[in-house]
Amino acid sequence: MNTPIRRLSVVIACLFTALLVASTVVQFVQAKSLGAMSTNKRTLLDTYSRERGSIVVGGQAVAKSVPVQDQYRFLRSYPAGELYAQLTGFYSYAVGAPYGLEHAEDDLLSGDADALFVRRVTDLITGRKTSGATIELTIDPKAQAAADQALGDSKGAVVALDPRTGAILAMVSHPTYDPNPLSSHDLGKAAKAWQSLSTDPDKAYLNRAISGVYPPGSTFKVVTAAAALENGVASDENSTVPGPAELDLPLTSTPLPNEDDRACGPNDETTLIHALEISCNTAFGSLGLELGGEKLRAQAAKFGFGDSLQVPMRVATSSVPADLNAPQSAQAAIGQYDVRTTPLQMAMVAAGIANGGSVMTPYLVQSVRSANLDVISSAPDPVELSQAVSPETASTLTKMMVSVVDNGSGARAQINGVEVAGKTGTAQHDPKKPPHAWFISFAPATDPKVAVAVVVEDGGVTGSEVGGGRVAAPIARDVMEAVLSR
Template identity: 55%
Template sequence: MNAPIRKLALVVTAMFCALFVASTWIVYVQADELRDKPGNRRTLLASYSQERGAILVAGEAIARSEETSDELKYQRTYPKGKLNSHLTGYFSFIYGAGGGLESAENGLLAGDADQLFYRRLGDLLTGRQPSGVSLELTIDPRAQEAAQNALGNQKGSVVALDPKTGAILALISHPQYDPNTLSSHNLDSVQQAWAALNEDSERPLVNRAIGGDLYPPGSVFKIITAAAALSSGRFDTNSQLPGPAVLDLPQTTAGLVNDWRGQCGDGTVNLLQAMEDSCNTAFGWLGMQLGGQALRDEAAKFGFGQQIGIPMSVTPSTMPEQMNAPQEAQSAIGQYDVRVTPLQVAMMSAAVANQGTLMQPFLVKQTRGSDLEVIDQTAPRELSKATTPEVAGQLTQMMEAVVTSGTGTRARISGVRVAGKTGTAQHGEGLAPHAWFTGFAPADDPAIAVAVVVEDGGDAGMSAGGGSVAAPIARQVMEAVISR
């Protein structure tokens, strides 16, 4: 064999090897990724050939598949679409499964998840029409409706949990969108709706409850600071703290002030009073005494920094890695670079309500087949020991004082002991603050823990405060659960 032929043979052999490697890589390594890629027309056509599982709240479908007379055979519909848009997400022939449970549990809803292998095999052997499984959610429809109505047209989020199990009772993010506009079989209108949603400066597709641009928590973070102080053994609810009108901070000429521009008490307050009145200067001083590492460690126990799926992926809440003394003071009152999701803030109250034990939040109670048999059921699971029962009891006492006679009186419920904490979070020069409230009820036997954030002060604008804007919303959601 002469040299040119040998070279040609080597080139051809190399090309065959490259083709073999590429095809093997696609078939065995990239197959799942390519199959699940949104917009994969072949996969989408296959998925429309069988009924997709429903998403249920209290037995009522909030997402279901309906038979059609066109080639796609089924169309996804969303009764009360806007109300539950960030729970369900959307299922579109053009854009695939996106947002919410349609994406996070696509395999179960489509019926091709690995855990359904034996069920699919049974369908094949018996000739039964294959279908996806249905998801029954933990959502309490009364709490969900109450959160929706109370938040109204204001931007923000409401999250409610069962503190004893971690079950999510309500999850609302405003603004919302109608997923029906994306599931239509009129593909031109779907494209127009998609363009409008993505061009909207209010970002309705973003689930503010668990992601997006995280929020500064403001004074609701004082729950973490107080927990760190009590857990240190150096402080109790009666410990005296300085509460001047302006707290001098080292390394800077700027001081830390209270919201009302005056001192706390007579210039000295105990820890319980500092929480009750949301005294910035006392908690700023406390943060410098504890140090940044103690604040970070305590926040981590309450879930900061953890990767959580509910099953939708939750953006971890964050604490600054490095802090000097002024930054420790600012962080102790939930400012500087502390950032949270509303779910995280609800988890803080839930851990206190559950005697210091933080439960894993979850949204899917159980999965059911087309014949209504229960395939799987979610068991409550402990996420961490946030604090001791003794410290949780002290925090509950302090948070009850906030609602009884402090900044959170508008969260009171007649005949019910309510624990809570307000927050008014600055997030930019000249911008209206975010209004926060978090708490739980009944304080002596908690059935619900809630977090509310109203962006940019909501309807109140620059005059907004957590006690005036967010606390009444939280009260209505708590009432919806405990009055049943």
């Protein structure tokens, strides 16, 4: 063989080798990332040709695929419209990347999950069309409807948990949106709907229950009370604590006042239980000074602050700042300064107290079923996230929270024949806007079956617990009643 032919053979061999390497890289190494690209319309068209699994609440599909006579073959439909939009999210050819559970459980819903491998192989052998898994949620339809109706036109969120298991019974965020236009096969209509939603100044696309991060206001005083009891600063609900009209703070000339500019008891003193009943700022500020920032932060961490959670959607991390100085500790103790939390986290605080001090890991998926309804997986046994406080401390906190509802600022959460535990909150966040109104609660107090957190944006009254008690407490009451009436 002469030299030119030999060189040409080497070049051809190198080209074939490069072709084999490139095709191998594309088909095996890059296959998953290429398939996951939102701009890869071929993958989306292939996925749309399958029957995507349903998302089910109380035996009814709140997201399902409906056969249609077009190139996509199936249309994603959301029969309940806005009610479950913040949970289901949406699946849209026009938008590309799914939202909510449609994103978090995409592998299962599309049929691509490893758990469905055997089913896919069987489908390949039999020629049967591959379809996705059905996901059953823990949501109580009555509680979800009650939360949605009670929150009404207000901005905010409601979360209800089963304190014994961590199951999410209701999750509502307002404003919300209708996911059906986004899933439309009329791409112009879908694109217009996405443009409207993505630029909405009220952020209707945001699930405030898990992604909204707010100052907790006076609801955080429950955490401060827990820290005081756990660290021996207070022995029980009748322990005496300072309660002057205003609390002098070190390192600053600005004192911490009570909302009504009055002392919380005679001789500038009160009891821990009465301080919670009337939400006495100076009492809890003084506890914050005595405890210090690190003990407050450590106690909050035991309730879940700082944890990265997925339910399976990712939950924004709640936080108490590190390295708090004395005045910052006093402010943090009443849920201000830079303390930030999600409604889900505050529901976990209430649930942890209700459950004897044990905070359970929250979850939203009850079970996963294949297309022929075989159970692929079900919710594991309840998993304890942490032991936030001792059973004794939980019992004391329960007495105090019951007194808030029976004798204090949470009276509008009362339910006939049921002992309710709760705590109001008013959280300042913008000098130009009203504060947020909060309420956390659980019931029945002696045998808790539901814990609820409510936040109403700008729903409070500056300098008063009226907002939490008047606006947020009735919403929590309606949700608790819905669960307890099952």
